[in-house]
Amino acid sequence: MSFELIFLGTGTSAGVPMIGCECAVCTSDDPRDHRDRPSVLVRYRDDSEGPTRQFLIDTAPEMRQQMIRHQINRIDGVLYTHGHADHIFGLDDLRRFNAVMKTAVDIHAEPMVLASLRKMFPYVFTPENNINPSFVPTLIAHELEPGRMLDFFGATWTPIRLLHGRLPILGFRIDFAGKSIAYCTDVSAIPPESYPLLQDLDVLVIDGLRYRHHPTHLTIEQALEQIEQIKPGRAYLTHMAHDIKHAELEPKLPEGVFLSYDGLVVQLGGDG
Ligand SMILES: [Zn+2]
Ligand SMILES: [Zn+2]
Ligand SMILES: [Zn+2]
Numbered sequence: 001m002s003f004e005l006i007f008l009g010t011g012t013s014a015g016v017p018m019i020g021c022e023c024a025v026c027t028s029d030d031p032r033d034h035r036d037r038p039s040v041l042v043r044y045r046d047d048s049e050g051p052t053r054q055f056l057i058d059t060a061p062e063m064r065q066q067m068i069r070h071q072i073n074r075i076d077g078v079l080y081t082h083g084h085a086d087h088i089f090g091l092d093d094l095r096r097f098n099a100v101m102k103t104a105v106d107i108h109a110e111p112m113v114l115a116s117l118r119k120m121f122p123y124v125f126t127p128e129n130n131i132n133p134s135f136v137p138t139l140i141a142h143e144l145e146p147g148r149m150l151d152f153f154g155a156t157w158t159p160i161r162l163l164h165g166r167l168p169i170l171g172f173r174i175d176f177a178g179k180s181i182a183y184c185t186d187v188s189a190i191p192p193e194s195y196p197l198l199q200d201l202d203v204l205v206i207d208g209l210r211y212r213h214h215p216t217h218l219t220i221e222q223a224l225e226q227i228e229q230i231k232p233g234r235a236y237l238t239h240m241a242h243d244i245k246h247a248e249l250e251p252k253l254p255e256g257v258f259l260s261y262d263g264l265v266v267q268l269g270g271d272g
């Protein structure tokens with residue numbers, strides 16, 4: 001059995017370094033201060049035959065480099081948290097999985113997010129209108145609903161309602177072989193009905209943008225308050241801006257709380 005989460009990108013929407021910024025973090029030579037736009041890969045395998053299952057949460061603009069860096073050459077689907085540019089603009093690169101796997105790619109999102117994907121990528125979803133026939137991703141869209149659990153190859157996936165400012169978005173909880181992880185990016189508030197879905201977690205990944213207040217993201221302090229309330233086994237902060245210098249902040253975090261960084265692999269037991 002193996003169950004792991006790979007941080008593909010841990011930065012905020014502009015990435016770190018940001019274009020045109022020469023601050024200490026944007027020019028840092030610590031690789032943990034280099035943050036692609038946010039995405040994770042959830043990977044698990046039971047003891048039976050068959051491939052290791054791999055699901056992407058969001059398709060960041062750097063998706064191509066992220067897939068190459070981690071040699072990810074097949075996926076079992078993509079789940080979208082919401083429709084912001086930093087979470088969806090890698091969608092076009094899903095066509096490589098069509099080519100390599102010789103099958104359509106399943107994507108899962110709330111109806112509102114699927115509608116905005118159709119609006120932002122009309123050439124993908126209505127290819128019959130394209131002037132030239134061209135190689136666009138072949139995707140099969142599935143609707144998600146908060147609280148409605150899904151079984152993907154023996155793991156239970158639970159979409160969790162989160163608030164990103166006024167925008168309702170999704171986090172995901174994944175339960176596999178008695179272990180659990182939740183990924184809650186781009187959140188500024190957790191509605192009361194979502195807390196029961198975040199109980200008894202081994203690992204919580206949560207938005208921790210920066211120190212100063214932001215209308216649509218948790219600050220470091222607010223993220224720590226949420227962790228205190230949710231009480232996961234361990235927690236990792238993500239979606240970090242250039243205000244966060246990894247080596248400076250991490251030693252100050254409470255026990256069991258860590259900063260994520262691009263390429264970090266979190267193992268949840270098993271034989272790897
Ligand atoms: Zn974002
Ligand atoms: Zn900077
Ligand atoms: Zn967002």
